[in-house]
Amino acid sequence: MSDDRKNRPVPTGRLERLFGLGAMAGSIGARMAFSSARQLLSGKPPRLGELVLAPANALRVAEQLSHLRGAAMKLGQLLSMDAGQILPDEWSTILSRLQANASPMPTRQLEQQLSLQWGPSWRDRFDHFAMTPIAAASIGQVHRARTRAGRDLAIKVQYPGIAASIDSDLDNIVSLLRLSRLVPAAVSLDAVVKEARRQLQQEANYIYEADQIRWYAKLVADDPTVLLPEVYGDLTGQSVLAMSFIESEPIDWLIARPQAERNRIAERLIRLTLQEVFVFGVIQSDPNFANFRYQPISGRLVLLDFGATRSIPAELTGKLRELLRAALTGDTARQRSAMLDIGYFEPQQYRLAELAVDLLAMGMDNVMASPLFDFVTADLPRRARDRALASGFSADLWSIPPIDTLFVHRKIGGMYLLASRLGAKIDMRALLDEFAAPQASLVVR
Known part of the structure; x- marks a missing residue:
C-alpha cells in the first residue's frame, strides 16, 4: 500500500x-x-x-x-x-x-490537532517530536516526543472528527446489521447502542482516560508484575494525552518465548481480569491485544489504553461470584438460578436457559479435566459456536443480558483469545477457586 x-x-x-x-x-x-x-x-x-x-x-x-x-x-x-x-x-x-495499525492521519491534520490543543507555538515545548506515529489505532495515534525538560513521552493524538462521528458510525453499523439480518428484527438493540455510544464518547475524552489511568495505577501500585504509564497533566487535554514512554514489545511476541514465560504472563492477565471483576470493581473493558505489552528486561506486563474503563456494580459482582461457585460445584439447578438472577434470560426462555447451562458445563468440564487447562486444544470458542448454531436461531434463543455483563464478557473473551494466541497452559481450577471464595470488600472509589 x-x-x-x-x-x-x-x-x-x-x-x-x-x-x-x-x-x-x-x-x-x-x-x-x-x-x-x-x-x-x-x-x-x-x-x-x-x-x-x-x-x-x-x-x-x-x-x-x-x-x-x-x-x-x-x-x-x-x-x-x-x-x-x-x-x-x-x-x-x-x-x-x-489492533494498532490504522491509517495514520496526514501531517496537516496532525498539526491542526496539536495546534488546537497546545497553540500554534506548540513545537517550542519539545526538543523532538516524531511526526511519524509509533502506533495508530481506532480513536487516535501515538507519537514519541521529548520535552525541553527531558521527559520521554508517548503522546496520543485523537483523529479529527472522531468524537462527532460516533453517533453516525453506530447508526450505520446497526443499519448494516439489520439489513444483513444478522440480528433478528424482533431484538431491540437500543440499550446496547446507547451504552456503546456512551462508552465510545468516554474513550474519545482523553481527560477522562487520564483520570482512569491514575485510578487504576493506585489499584496495582504494590504489584511488581504490572506497569502503567505516568500521565502528564500539563500536556493533556480533551484530544491529546501525554504519558511517559515505556520501552516494551507487543504482547503476542511472547509466542516465541519459552512455555513457562508464556504461561506466567497469560496467568497474570487472567488473574488481573478476575481481580477487576471480583476485587477492584472496575474493569478495563477493551481487550484489544495492542493494549497489553511486555517488558522483557523486567518481566512485567505493561497496561495501556484506559478509555474503556468502567465500574462494575457490587450487586453484579456478588451474582457473578454465585454463578462461579455453582459452576465449580457442577450444580446445574443453582447455575440456572444464578443466570436467571443475573438476567441472562427470562423465566419463560427454557431453550435459552438449557443452552446457557449446557455451554457453561462444557467449559467447566474442560477446566476440571486436567491440572493444566490448555487454551489451544480446548478450542472452546469454536465448540461453543457450533453448539449454539446447532440449536438454531429462533427468537427464543435471543436475549440481551444486562449491559454491564456484556462488557465483562468482552474482557473475559478477549483474555481467553489472547491466552490461546500465546499457547498458554494454566491451572484454571486453582484460579477460579481462589476468586470464588469470599473476598474482602470491593475497593470503593
Whole structure:
C-alpha cells in the first residue's frame, strides 16, 4: 500500500463515512457474485460461507475500517482478536493489523490537532517530536516526543472528527446489521447502542482516560508484575494525552518465548481480569491485544489504553461470584438460578436457559479435566459456536443480558483469545477457586 493511500485524511462527515461502509459492503458483494459465477461455470455449486469469508474480503474489510477509524474500526478490532477460533485463520491474520495499525492521519491534520490543543507555538515545548506515529489505532495515534525538560513521552493524538462521528458510525453499523439480518428484527438493540455510544464518547475524552489511568495505577501500585504509564497533566487535554514512554514489545511476541514465560504472563492477565471483576470493581473493558505489552528486561506486563474503563456494580459482582461457585460445584439447578438472577434470560426462555447451562458445563468440564487447562486444544470458542448454531436461531434463543455483563464478557473473551494466541497452559481450577471464595470488600472509589 502506498504512503498516499496509508495517509488518507480521516473522513469526518456522516455521508462520507456511510459511503465508506457501503463501498466496503458493495465490494464484498461484487466479489461474492463474481466468485459464485465462476464456481457455477466450473460445475460447482456456490457455497455462501466460503464466499463471505474469502481472504480477499478480509483484506477489503481491513483496509476500509483502517481508513474510517473510530467506532467502525472498533468492530474490526473485536473481529481481529478471534485468533482463528471462529473466523478462518486468514481473516484473523489480515484483521490483526487493525489492533494498532490504522491509517495514520496526514501531517496537516496532525498539526491542526496539536495546534488546537497546545497553540500554534506548540513545537517550542519539545526538543523532538516524531511526526511519524509509533502506533495508530481506532480513536487516535501515538507519537514519541521529548520535552525541553527531558521527559520521554508517548503522546496520543485523537483523529479529527472522531468524537462527532460516533453517533453516525453506530447508526450505520446497526443499519448494516439489520439489513444483513444478522440480528433478528424482533431484538431491540437500543440499550446496547446507547451504552456503546456512551462508552465510545468516554474513550474519545482523553481527560477522562487520564483520570482512569491514575485510578487504576493506585489499584496495582504494590504489584511488581504490572506497569502503567505516568500521565502528564500539563500536556493533556480533551484530544491529546501525554504519558511517559515505556520501552516494551507487543504482547503476542511472547509466542516465541519459552512455555513457562508464556504461561506466567497469560496467568497474570487472567488473574488481573478476575481481580477487576471480583476485587477492584472496575474493569478495563477493551481487550484489544495492542493494549497489553511486555517488558522483557523486567518481566512485567505493561497496561495501556484506559478509555474503556468502567465500574462494575457490587450487586453484579456478588451474582457473578454465585454463578462461579455453582459452576465449580457442577450444580446445574443453582447455575440456572444464578443466570436467571443475573438476567441472562427470562423465566419463560427454557431453550435459552438449557443452552446457557449446557455451554457453561462444557467449559467447566474442560477446566476440571486436567491440572493444566490448555487454551489451544480446548478450542472452546469454536465448540461453543457450533453448539449454539446447532440449536438454531429462533427468537427464543435471543436475549440481551444486562449491559454491564456484556462488557465483562468482552474482557473475559478477549483474555481467553489472547491466552490461546500465546499457547498458554494454566491451572484454571486453582484460579477460579481462589476468586470464588469470599473476598474482602470491593475497593470503593
